Amino acid sequence: xxxxxILSQRPDSTGSGxxxxxxxxxxxxxxxxxxLIAGLTPTxxxxxxxxxxxxxxxxxxxxxxxxxxxxxxxxxPYDSSRFCDLxxxxxxxxxxxxxxxxxxxxxxFKPDVIHSNHLWLVSSLTRQLFPEIKMVTTCMGxxxxxxxxxxxxxxxxxxxxxxxxxxxxxxxxxxxxxxELYGINSEKIEVIGAGxxxxxxxxxVKPDPDPVQIVYAGKLSNAKGVPWMLRALAEIDSPNWKxxxxxxxxxxxxxxxxxxxxxxxxxxxxxxxxxQKRLAEVMKLSHVMxxxxxxxxxxxxxxEALASGxxxxxxxxxxxxxxxxxxxxxxVSLVELPRLCNIDTPYKEDESAFIQNLSCxxxxxxxxxxxxxxxxxxELQNVIDSFTWKTxxxxxxxxxxxxx
Numbered sequence: 412x413x414x415x416x417i418l419s420q421r422p423d424s425t426g427s428g429x430x431x432x433x434x435x436x437x438x439x440x441x442x443x444x445x446x447l448i449a450g451l452t453p454t455x456x457x458x459x460x461x462x463x464x465x466x467x468x469x470x471x472x473x474x475x476x477x478x479x480x481x482x483x484x485x486x487x488p489y490d491s492s493r494f495c496d497l498x499x500x501x502x503x504x505x506x507x508x509x510x511x512x513x514x515x516x517x518x519x520f521k522p523d524v525i526h527s528n529h530l531w532l533v534s535s536l537t538r539q540l541f542p543e544i545k546m547v548t549t550c551m552g553x554x555x556x557x558x559x560x561x562x563x564x565x566x567x568x569x570x571x572x573x574x575x576x577x578x579x580x581x582x583x584x585x586x587x588x589x590x591e592l593y594g595i596n597s598e599k600i601e602v603i604g605a606g607x608x609x610x611x612x613x614x615x616v617k618p619d620p621d622p623v624q625i626v627y628a629g630k631l632s633n634a635k636g637v638p639w640m641l642r643a644l645a646e647i648d649s650p651n652w653k654x655x656x657x658x659x660x661x662x663x664x665x666x667x668x669x670x671x672x673x674x675x676x677x678x679x680x681x682x683x684x685x686x687q688k689r690l691a692e693v694m695k696l697s698h699v700m701x702x703x704x705x706x707x708x709x710x711x712x713x714x715e716a717l718a719s720g721x722x723x724x725x726x727x728x729x730x731x732x733x734x735x736x737x738x739x740x741x742x743v744s745l746v747e748l749p750r751l752c753n754i755d756t757p758y759k760e761d762e763s764a765f766i767q768n769l770s771c772x773x774x775x776x777x778x779x780x781x782x783x784x785x786x787x788x789x790e791l792q793n794v795i796d797s798f799t800w801k802t803x804x805x806x807x808x809x810x811x812x813x814x815x
Contacts, residue, residue: 412811413444415522417513419470419533420480422449422459424488424659424684425630426711427528427551430605434526436461437804446520448512450480452489466520468512475508483529483553485560486632488659488684494532494561502532502564509533510540517541524811529554530578530593532564535571542574545814547807549579549603550589552708552730556754558592569593577810579603581709582733603807604733606800607714611691614720617698617784622651622678623777626697626721628690628712629704631660631668634755636703636726636769639762641671643703643770644678650781652678655693659684694719698780702726703769705748705755709733714798717742720786722776724769734794741779742786744772 416435422428435445439462447462451469459467472480478501482491497505513536516522525546527534531554538546558565572593578600580586590597618624625644629635644654656672656679659665672679682693694700700716702725709730716723722742725731735743746768749761757765788795796802 412524413446413520413522414438414811415446415448415516415520415525417525417527417533417537418447418449419509419529419531420450420482420487420491421452421455421489422447423455425484426605426708427483427553429687429711430549430551431528432459432461433606433608433800434804434807437800438808441804441808446516446522448509448516452480452491454489468516470508470512475512476504478504481505483531483551483557484630484632484634486630486634486664487661488630490661494557494564502567506532506536509536513537513540517544524814526807530572530575530589531557531568534575535568538571538574545811546575547577547579547810547814548572548575550581550585550708552581552585552706555585555588555592556706559754575599576814577601579807579810581605582730584729584733585708601806601810603803603810604798605709605711606798606803607711607718608687608691609718609795609799609801611687612694612715612718613691614718614788615695617720618696620650620698620781620784622653623699623780624655624697625652625699625701625773625777626655626657626693626716627701628657628693628715629702631656631658631665633664634705636705637668638671639757639766639769640701640703640773641668641675643766643773645671645675646766646770647774647777650777652777654679655682655697656680657682657685657690657693690715691719694721697721698784699724699773699776701773703746704728705751705757707731714795717791718795720788722780722786724772724776734798736794738790740790742776742791744776746772 446466479492485493527548534548580602586600700721707730724744727745749757749765
């Protein structure tokens with residue numbers, strides 16, 4: 412089967428990039444032929460070790476398109492623009508650039524299936540350009556946020572997205588949200604989830620927990636809850652701990668995170684954006700992982716952390732409930748989300764309580780790690796095994812075959 416994979420932003424640095432790389436790797440291993448279309452920034456190299464150069468085409472922002480690449484999140488780990496700030500002329504230019512690249516790829520590659528990522532503009536455009544080709548689209552979660560934030564673009568998105576053959580959802584909760592927001596029949600939505608790389612993220616012997624090694628991996632942004640996490644850590648003097656802060660960002664939000672991190676002195680090591688291999692190395696040497704995010708689809712970093720033997724402190728996100736189910740684990744602390752005045756901004760009056768709750772949960776897991784550096788895998792093994800990329804692709808592949 413020949414599969415044309417489409418991503419409207421960079422195929423690295425974000426969860427959607429991890430997703431598309433993993434799916435192409437699995438697809439290739441199963442004997443399918445793959446072609447990739449994605450966006451590129453001037454500082455991003457086009458070379459990929461997981462797909463041959465001759466099977467890639469890119470929309471080059473600040474070249475083919477006059478402005479910086481619009482991110483599916485309003486804060487990206489690289490220079491980007493926001494869809495809510497783009498003019499109608501910008502949107503036309505954006506769609507024209509993708510239309511040219513996609514049309515050329517379809518003519519040359521002749522795909523059996525198109526697999527796009529995000530229920531957003533490029534997926535809608537692709538469906539309208541090629542209604543005769545079977546098409547599936549993965550909803551990543553950030554597209555749902557954009558749909559809510561950019562009401563002026565909703566009709567443009569719906570025009571093509573409602574005609575997609577099958578939509579892949581990350582969770583049952585997300586499936587219901589897609590059906591409600593987009594008016595897509597639930598029978599056309601399949602929950603396939605998302606996965607982690609079980610060859611990279613594996614359990615190893617943890618170092619001595621003095622200090623307890625803590626890791627955060629993700630964008631340095633408000634939506635990820637990073638400023639509140641850093642304030643929560645500032646309230647914990649003992650037991651001794653050290654934070655490994657991994658991830659990129661942009662603009663004032665990134666600068667604010669770095670300023671707060673600097674106040675913690677040598678208890679914080681800042682890495683910037685790192686590849687998956689480096690993240691896995693840090694995870695193996697860490698005792699606790701923190702994800703204080705206000706919004707996620709299915710948080711892969713939680714799976715990566717658990718598979719690496721880390722204790723986890725995470726906000727009560729629907730995607731986390733999808734992973735863990737109703738079971739309670741000593742190695743996982745769930746933190747109640749504050750009330751949000753929009754999709755990822757807490758009310759000012761709730762911030763202090765959120766910081767306190769976060770601090771208590773982190774301190775609890777630090778203490779547990781200090782007493783017992785290794786977590787029990789017996790109760791978590793079934794959870795972890797359900798979310799490998801092989802498992803996820805098997806579900807996707809069965810849908811591909813049903814389309815014919």
